[in-house]
Amino acid sequence: MKKFEQLIKYGAENIFSDIHIGGGSKTVFRQHGINHSNNQFVWSHKELDALVGQLLDEYQKDTLLTRHSVDLSRTVQKVRLRMHIFHAMTGFSISIRLLPGKVHSIEGVNLHPSLKNFCKPGPGLILVCGASGSGKTTTIAAIIEEINRNHSANIVTLEDPVEYIFNSKKSLIVQRELGIQIPSYKQGLIDIMREDLDVVMVGELRTAEEMTLALHAAESGHLVIASLHASTPEEAIYRICNSATAELQEMIRHQLAVALKLLITQEFYFLKDFGFRVPMLSIMVNTQSTRGIIRDNNLSQIESTLQTSRDDGMYSIDQYRSYLDNRKDYSPPSVVFKPSSEDESGAALFHTPTLFLSRQKGAEIKKTEDKRVSHHEKKIQKEDKSIDELSPHYVINEDTRLDEIIKEIKK
Incomplete structure (x- = not known):
């Protein structure tokens, strides 16, 4: 375990976003989106087996045994990690995502300050979309933290696994992990109707049932914040509407047109002048124009609407790139990924x-x-x-x- 702690410390100091470990092979690090290999940290198969045994609790070992893979989160050397352990032909492999050292504000993770306008309780749906590894979880965490710092709200998060650990401030935050505290996102979304909540965060909307339940929750007075795998606003809306059967799609479009407050898509953009990456967004706000586009299924009009609606706070991805190139104040990775000094002991995971x-x-x-x-x-x-x-x-x-x-x- 000491060797693993040294690895994580080394990764955090060098601002690596990901680390990949395999038995008998060199360790691979990802920095600013580019892979680098390192012979300093090499695990034998026996060492890696022992490490996996130390990282997992009994429940996670059972999951690994039956599913041949397991997702988990840990704090090591005050660095928050999301890990995926899986069986391969060469034995165990571990993929590690290094998360920012603490939950930051909107500005703290270099997001657009206008997003703060949406960080308050009230009925509606906020969708954060993008490919794997595009920073969706960090964006959602920043939105939750803004609410936590500034509003008195009851918040529950449904996650797989729990990544950031929140400390309740003005708000009360309860975190539930898939497979441990809830059997499914579906059950978690059903439960919220009985839990007197103001805000619910869903780690990822995957199925038609989950998307429908999220819309119902938003319609019933909750602020629902969720992630979705989609690269553009058009793709995100298409995925949600077309997840339903043909006879229900029109109803889903009408529900989404009313419930949607904000739709963000994001990817990382490398700033040559600064030497690090920041989130590059497209921002779609629900206005009368966008409601009509969703309701009438005219998704091809979204891009032009984004480009001509700057007064409403919207950005196309190209416009946002220009905004980033002209912006001069950024939080550097050394600040964003600085190990947390906050006491997480009160909020740590506890398996009753x-x-x-x-x-x-x-x-x-x-x-x-x-x-x-x-x-x-x-x-x-x-x-x-x-x-x-x-x-x-x-x-x-x-x-x-x-x-x-x-x-x-x-x-």
Whole structure:
């Protein structure tokens, strides 16, 4: 574990976004989107097996055993990590994402200051879209933190896994992890209707059911903040509307047109003059114009609307690139990724022993029942066998007379 801690410290000091470890091979780091290899940190298969054993709790080990992969988050050397451990032909492999050292404000992670206007409780849907590794989670965390610092709200997050750990400030924040505190995003979205919430964050909308439930939650008075894999506003809206069956798509379009408050798509942009990457956004605000576009399914008009609606706070990706090139004040990675000095002990993940013992007891009962069933089946088989062996067998020839058959049976 000491070697792993040294690796994470080295990664944080050099502002690496990702680290990839494989047994018997060199470690690969990603810095500003470019991969670099390093022979300083090499794990043998035996060392990597031991490391995996130290990183995982019993629940996660069970998941790895049954699914051959597991997602988890940890704080190591005051650096927050999101990890994916999986089986490969060469043994275990670990992909590690290094997250900013603490939850920052909108300005703290170099987002547009106008986003603060949307960081308040109230009915609606905020979508943060982009490819994997585009910084969606960090953007959502910054939005949540703005609400946390400035508004008194009840907030719940549904995550897979929990990445940033929030400390409640003006707001009360409860975090739930998929597979541990909730069985599915669907169940988490159903639960929020009974939890007196103002804001709900959904780690990712994946299925038609989840998207529909998120829209219902937004319509019922909650601020729903969610991520979606989509590269453009058109693709995001298309994905949500077309996730429904054909007969429901028009209804979903009308719901989305009303509920959507803000749609962001993002990717990273390298600033040559500064030597680091920052989020580059397209920003679509729900106005009368965009509501009509969504409702009437005229998605091809979105790009031109973004370009001509700067007064409404909208940006196309090209306009935002120009904004970044002209901007002079940025938070450097040395500040963004600086290890946290906040005490996270009060907000750390806690797996309640009540549920663990309950699950353990349930497993023991099932095991006992399985044994009983198995014993009963064996007993029946044994009894069937003995009866079968002791029972006489008669082959009756149709030409045999009845009195001869009776005589044979009596014997």
